[in-house]
Amino acid sequence: MTHGHNQGGDAALQALRPQIQDLRMENIADLAMRARELGGVIPLWYGEGDMVTPAYIRDAAKAALDEGVTFYIPDMRGHRPLIEALSDYQSRLHGVPFGLDRSTVTPGGMQAVHLAMTAIADAGRNVVFPEPQWPNIANAIHVSGAEPRGVPMDYRDGRWVLDLDRLFDACDARTRAIVYSSPSNPQGWVAREDEIRALLEFGRRRGIWIIADEVYARMYFAGPAAPSILPLAEPEDLVMTVNTLSKGWAMTGWRVGWLTHPPSLSARFGALVQYMTSGTAGVLQAGAAAALRDGEGTVAEIRARAEAGIAATYDILDGHPAVELPARPEGGMYVFFRLRGVEDARDACRLVLERARVGLAPGHLFGPTGRSFLRMCILRETTGLREALSRMADALR
Amino acid sequence: MTHGHNQGGDAALQALRPQIQDLRMENIADLAMRARELGGVIPLWYGEGDMVTPAYIRDAAKAALDEGVTFYIPDMRGHRPLIEALSDYQSRLHGVPFGLDRSTVTPGGMQAVHLAMTAIADAGRNVVFPEPQWPNIANAIHVSGAEPRGVPMDYRDGRWVLDLDRLFDACDARTRAIVYSSPSNPQGWVAREDEIRALLEFGRRRGIWIIADEVYARMYFAGPAAPSILPLAEPEDLVMTVNTLSKGWAMTGWRVGWLTHPPSLSARFGALVQYMTSGTAGVLQAGAAAALRDGEGTVAEIRARAEAGIAATYDILDGHPAVELPARPEGGMYVFFRLRGVEDARDACRLVLERARVGLAPGHLFGPTGRSFLRMCILRETTGLREALSRMADALR
Numbered sequence: 120m121t122h123g124h125n126q127g128g129d130a131a132l133q134a135l136r137p138q139i140q141d142l143r144m145e146n147i148a149d150l151a152m153r154a155r156e157l158g159g160v161i162p163l164w165y166g167e168g169d170m171v172t173p174a175y176i177r178d179a180a181k182a183a184l185d186e187g188v189t190f191y192i193p194d195m196r197g198h199r200p201l202i203e204a205l206s207d208y209q210s211r212l213h214g215v216p217f218g219l220d221r222s223t224v225t226p227g228g229m230q231a232v233h234l235a236m237t238a239i240a241d242a243g244r245n246v247v248f249p250e251p252q253w254p255n256i257a258n259a260i261h262v263s264g265a266e267p268r269g270v271p272m273d274y275r276d277g278r279w280v281l282d283l284d285r286l287f288d289a290c291d292a293r294t295r296a297i298v299y300s301s302p303s304n305p306q307g308w309v310a311r312e313d314e315i316r317a318l319l320e321f322g323r324r325r326g327i328w329i330i331a332d333e334v335y336a337r338m339y340f341a342g343p344a345a346p347s348i349l350p351l352a353e354p355e356d357l358v359m360t361v362n363t364l365s366k367g368w369a370m371t372g373w374r375v376g377w378l379t380h381p382p383s384l385s386a387r388f389g390a391l392v393q394y395m396t397s398g399t400a401g402v403l404q405a406g407a408a409a410a411l412r413d414g415e416g417t418v419a420e421i422r423a424r425a426e427a428g429i430a431a432t433y434d435i436l437d438g439h440p441a442v443e444l445p446a447r448p449e450g451g452m453y454v455f456f457r458l459r460g461v462e463d464a465r466d467a468c469r470l471v472l473e474r475a476r477v478g479l480a481p482g483h484l485f486g487p488t489g490r491s492f493l494r495m496c497i498l499r500e501t502t503g504l505r506e507a508l509s510r511m512a513d514a515l516r
Numbered sequence: 517m518t519h520g521h522n523q524g525g526d527a528a529l530q531a532l533r534p535q536i537q538d539l540r541m542e543n544i545a546d547l548a549m550r551a552r553e554l555g556g557v558i559p560l561w562y563g564e565g566d567m568v569t570p571a572y573i574r575d576a577a578k579a580a581l582d583e584g585v586t587f588y589i590p591d592m593r594g595h596r597p598l599i600e601a602l603s604d605y606q607s608r609l610h611g612v613p614f615g616l617d618r619s620t621v622t623p624g625g626m627q628a629v630h631l632a633m634t635a636i637a638d639a640g641r642n643v644v645f646p647e648p649q650w651p652n653i654a655n656a657i658h659v660s661g662a663e664p665r666g667v668p669m670d671y672r673d674g675r676w677v678l679d680l681d682r683l684f685d686a687c688d689a690r691t692r693a694i695v696y697s698s699p700s701n702p703q704g705w706v707a708r709e710d711e712i713r714a715l716l717e718f719g720r721r722r723g724i725w726i727i728a729d730e731v732y733a734r735m736y737f738a739g740p741a742a743p744s745i746l747p748l749a750e751p752e753d754l755v756m757t758v759n760t761l762s763k764g765w766a767m768t769g770w771r772v773g774w775l776t777h778p779p780s781l782s783a784r785f786g787a788l789v790q791y792m793t794s795g796t797a798g799v800l801q802a803g804a805a806a807a808l809r810d811g812e813g814t815v816a817e818i819r820a821r822a823e824a825g826i827a828a829t830y831d832i833l834d835g836h837p838a839v840e841l842p843a844r845p846e847g848g849m850y851v852f853f854r855l856r857g858v859e860d861a862r863d864a865c866r867l868v869l870e871r872a873r874v875g876l877a878p879g880h881l882f883g884p885t886g887r888s889f890l891r892m893c894i895l896r897e898t899t900g901l902r903e904a905l906s907r908m909a910d911a912l913r
Contacts, residue, residue, distance in 0.1 A: 131778040134692075134723060134754050139635050144787050151590055171584035180799070181578050187568035189769045193548055226623040226771065229794040238536050241661055242639060258791040264638055264661070295531075326531060357531050372587045374623065374797045381528040390541050394655040396793075397626040400771045400800055402577070 136264075143258055147480045154478055161499075161507040164480040166253075166304060166452065168424065168498035170369040172406070173417050179409035180402050188401040195392040196385060197224030197377070198404040204411040205377060212336075212343075213350040220385040221354065223392060224407075226399045228334050228363030228376030232259045234391060235330055235359050235378055239295045240265035247289045248298040249281055250486030251305055251455070256298055256332065257486070265295065271488040272308070277445040279308040283317050290321075296328035297321075302335040302345050305455040305485050305494040307448020309339065312346045319352055328357045334376075337367035337418045338425050339450040355381045366452065367418050368410040375399055375407040421498070425452045428497030428504050435508040441515040452498040455482070455489070458515065462491050474514035477507045535661055543651060544877050551875055558896075558904040561877040563650075563701060563849065565821065565895035567766045569803070570814050576806035577799050585798040592789040593782060594621030594774075595801040601808040602774060609733075609740075610747040617782040618751065620789060621804075623796045625731050625760030625773030629656045631788060632727055632756050632775055636692045637662035644686045645695040646678055647883030648702055648852070653695055653729065654883070662692065668885040669705070674842040676705040680714050687718075693725035694718075699732040699742050702852040702882050702891040704845020706736065709743045716749055725754045731773075734764035734815045735822050736847040752778045763849065764815050765807040772796055772804040818895070822849045825894030825901050832905040838912040849895040852879070852886070855912065859888050871911035874904045 132140060147164050154160055192198045197205070202219050209217035225231040232255065240246055242264035248256055250269035260267035270289045273280045286297065297318060301310035310318075315331075322329040331348045339345040352358040363376035380388060392398055410417070429447055432454050436442045443457040461467040464481035471477050471493070482492030497504060529537060544561050551557055589595045594602070599616050606614035622628040629652065637643055639661035645653055647666035657664035667686045670677045683694065694715060698707035707715075712728075719726040728745045736742040749755040760773035777785060789795055807814070826844055829851050833839045840854040858864040861878035868874050868890070879889030894901060 129780075130723075131752055131754060131780050132784070134725060135635050135781075135784070136638050138638075139784065139788065142784060142787050142791075144783060146787065146790055165588060167588055172586035177581040177586070181581055184574040184578055189569035189574070189767065191562060191564055191768050226627075226796075227794050229790075230623075230792065233792045237659060238532050241533050241535075255791055255794070258787075262634060262788065262791050326527070328531060355528055357528060370586065372585065372589065372798045374793065374795065383526075383528050384532075386541060387529070387532070387536065387539060390539050390543065390655075391536065391659065393543055393626075394539075394652055394659050395627065395630045396771065397624050397652070398771065399623075400797065401769045403797055403800070 138261055138264055142261070143254070145484065146254060147484065151478060154472060157472065157476065160472065160476045160478050161503060162478040163496045163499070163507060164478040166366070166496055167371045168369060168421065168452070169500055169503065170421070170424070172369050172373070175413060176368065176370065176406045176410045180406035183402045183405035188405060190401070192398050192401050192404065195389040195398050197399070198401055201404040201408040204408040208411040209349065209379070213347060215350050218382060220382040222377045222379045223385065223388040224399050224404060225376045225378060225392070226396055227374035228361055228365060229255055230396065231361040231363070231376040231378040232256060232332070233262070234388070234395065235361065236260060236263040236265070237395065238388070238391060239328055244293050244295045245291070246296045246298060247286060247294055249286060251482065251489035251492070252486055253300060253304040253332070254484045256300070269486045272306070279306045281308070281310070281314060283314060287321055290325065290327060294327050296330050298330040298332065300332035302339060302448070302450025304335065304451055305453045305482070305489065305492070307451040307453055307455065309345045309449040312351070315346060315348050315351055319348060319356065319358070322357055326357065328359060331360045333360050334363045334366050335451040336362070338422055338452055340426055341449065345450050349379060355383060364407050364410055367421060368414050369417065369421060370406070370410060373403050373406060375403050425498055427501050428452070428499060429454065431501055431505050432495070432497055432508060435505065435512055439512055439515065452496055454495050454497055455492050456495065457491050457493065464489070464491055464493055467493050471511060471514070475510040477511055535658055539658065540651070540655055542881065544881065548875060551869060554869065554873065557869065557873045557875050558900060559875040560893045560896070560904060561875040563763070563893055564768045565766060565818065565849070566897055566900065567818070567821070569766050569770070572810055573765065573767065573803045573807045577803035580799045580802035585802060587798070589795050589798050589801065592786040592795050594619070594796070595798055598801040598805040601805040605808040606746065606776070610744060612747050615779060617779040619774045619776045620782065620785040621796050621801060622773045622775060622789070623793055624771035625758055625762060626652055627793065628758040628760070628773040628775040629653065629729070630659070631785070631792065632758065633657060633660040633662070634792065635785070635788060636725055641690050641692045642688070643693045643695060644683060644691055646683060648879065648886035648889070649883055650697060650701040650729070651881045653697070666883045669703070676703040678705070678707070678711060680711060684718055687722065687724060691724050693727050695727040695729065697729035699736060699845070699847025701732065701848055702850045702879070702886065702889070704848040704850055704852065706742045706846040709748070712743060712745050712748055716745060716753065716755070719754055723754065725756060728757045730757050731760045731763050732848040733759070735819055735849055737823055738846065742847050746776060752780060761804050761807055764818060765811050766814065766818060767803070767807060770800050770803060772800050822895055824898050825849070825896060826851065828898055828902050829892070829894055829905060832902065832909055836909055836912065849893055851892045851894055852889050853892065854888050854890065861886070861888055861890055864890050868908060868911070872907040874908055
């Protein structure tokens with residue numbers, strides 16, 4: 120069968136939405152896959168540690184499999200035990216009551232971002248965010264049809280600073296939301312309570328959603344959790360937060376996250392889940408509920424690992440003539456640094472990959488402001504991380 | 517804290533996309549949840565049997581949990597073992613080779629529909645489909661911003677007939693796709709090969725995607741699988757198929773599906789998955805791979821259950837004075853029937869629920885053409901189904 124109108128796949132490409140035709144194809148996963156052929160690479164490019172999910176969480180999922188939790192979960196917003204565990208967890212964490220109608224379970228934190236964008240953003244609108252920023256935020260906005268509008272943060276004396284006025288000036292009548300991450304990926308910047316209050320007040324005044332990506336909330340080094348917008352906002356404020364079990368509980372591969380939203384929208388988000396995914400597997404939700412109920416030890420262990428990883432990084436690389444380290448990150452699981460004299464992070468990445476066999480993520484993926492930086496995930500068992508850091512220190516000398 | 521501008525949640529609702537503000541909120545899940553307070557209801561409203569996922573599939577997931585498959589799966593299109601199992605399965609089923617670049621794994625068949633719509637549909641476009649149709653198709657189109665354009669099928673002498681000319685006449689310059697389900701939900705109608713060829717030719721001529729929902733492909737009663745568009749199309753045709761492990765392998769609650777698409781789009785779909793869900797849990801993919809590799813016995817067992825369920829239905833209800841049964845469905849797992857003299861299916865549903873304690877889905881959910889019909893899922897262990905049917909027969913006398 121031959122048909123003249125199919126020219127090597129161009130026809131299929133051209134039959135997609137324009138936003139999908141010009142979708143950004145380069146990402147970290149892609150980079151990691153291309154580097155597979157190189158042997159012995161220590162992979163520090165993903166936002167993922169090397170700790171297998173703890174046994175009690177896996178056991179809860181196995182028990183659910185044994186019990187036959189293999190049917191649809193009728194409540195599209197989440198299985199009741201997980202919805203209750205989320206309510207308890209958030210009430211406990213934030214010190215104010217969170218009802219069962221505040222959060223919707225999603226298959227992954229990424230899906231929570233996409234769900235939020237599907238609810239509010241479309242062509243002719245824009246969504247504003249400080250950058251450098253986790254690239255999936257800008258890409259999720261782009262997929263929605265809205266314009267992703269990144270606003271540079273300032274890098275001064277090794278510290279990232281958010282210029283709120285510049286962020287607000289980037290908003291116009293077509294702005295649907297401001298999205299920020301705190302602790303931020305890749306910088307490890309943490310929004311102060313006064314900054315969050317200013318964002319909240321601006322959103323109220325202008326009818327703009329404030330969406331906080333709080334997936335690294337528990338990986339904060341000056342307290343049990345980074346300041347959250349949730350206890351500062353009223354339930355019906357135009358506020359959503361994105362969260363996930365991935366980072367704080369070593370559950371990246373489980374793909375379980377949640378979106379916290381005004382309670383008045385809970386039925387609507389349930390319907391949206393129905394039409395987007397029809398919910399999250401019950402077996403995974405059983406594991407997630409166990410993690411939220413019994414996982415404070417895990418959270419503490421992972422935070423300690425992140426702190427140890429940062430300490431090892433500064434121990435080995437601080438003062439290295441080729442390496443420009445920032446001030447220590449306040450939260451998260453990354454160090455976002457530069458090589459002196461290398462302006463394009465892709466060159467720096469290639470250098471580190473080839474000479475030291477260490478995989479880092481190039482900063483241009485996180486926005487133009489990050490283009491000379493490298494993101495290194497430091498959430499590794501300390502010996503392996505020290506090995507990677509020493510290889511880098513040697514190779515760059 | 518009080519702020520005068522939040523009036524009982526209206527502010528939040530009005531800050532959503534118009535398409536989400538007028539999202540259809542009534543659905544089967546909602547109905548089932550409301551009926552929970554009634555005791556002893558035999559639930560035949562969902563598209564789900566009562567068979568727990570077979571042990572060999574659950575065991576594969578448990579083994580993955582034991583092995584620590586709890587990290588990100590780098591290939592966003594699916595874990596290699598599942599991608600290979602899909603390639604083998606589709607090659608075997610269709611008798612033509614399917615490469616590793618033809619299918620993208622999604623967290624559920626619903627997400628495969630949403631992924632397809634996100635790739636092609638947006639405001640100013642429309643998507644055409646025959647109805648009655650599974651409501652989530654129209655709702656997924658609506659969520660994309662495009663206009664869902666249902667075209668009535670004809671119901672003649674107890675048979676559903678697709679008028680292709682009417683379907684084609686509903687397409688215009690703004691039409692992105694025709695979506696059809698075969699075997700169809702709720703009617704159990706199956707597209708003939710000549711009909712599929714006509715759809716394919718029309719799509720080629722007009723540059724319109726033909727999207728086949730083939731989730732009930734293996735629940736076909738005149739052969740091992742219902743006729744598929746895949747072996748009739750060239751790989752680069754504007755053709756996609758939606759599929760899932762849910763129905764044929766008793767895995768509704770696993771939320772694992774797949775989208776088959778032109779191979780030239782595989783990297784693009786990988787990127788889209790990255791920004792929409794970041795993939796499907798590896799543990800679930802391990803179960804899905806086991807199902808596709810070793811599941812032909814399960815598929816045969818479930819098909820036999822569906823056939824037995826249909827036989828029981830006609831055994832008990834055929835000739836009942838209050839019941840108007842259609843011709844036997846050619847595939848799927850439903851009987852879509854009417855009560856004589858009851859024009860509004862919601863009344864019929866209420867009647868059957870209250871008098872017989874049997875839960876059915878009202879036909880208006882499937883489009884205006886179905887408004888006098890009731891959908892009954894017959895994929896139940898035969899004794900339980902016969903009990904439900906006998907209760908209905910008695911209550912309606």
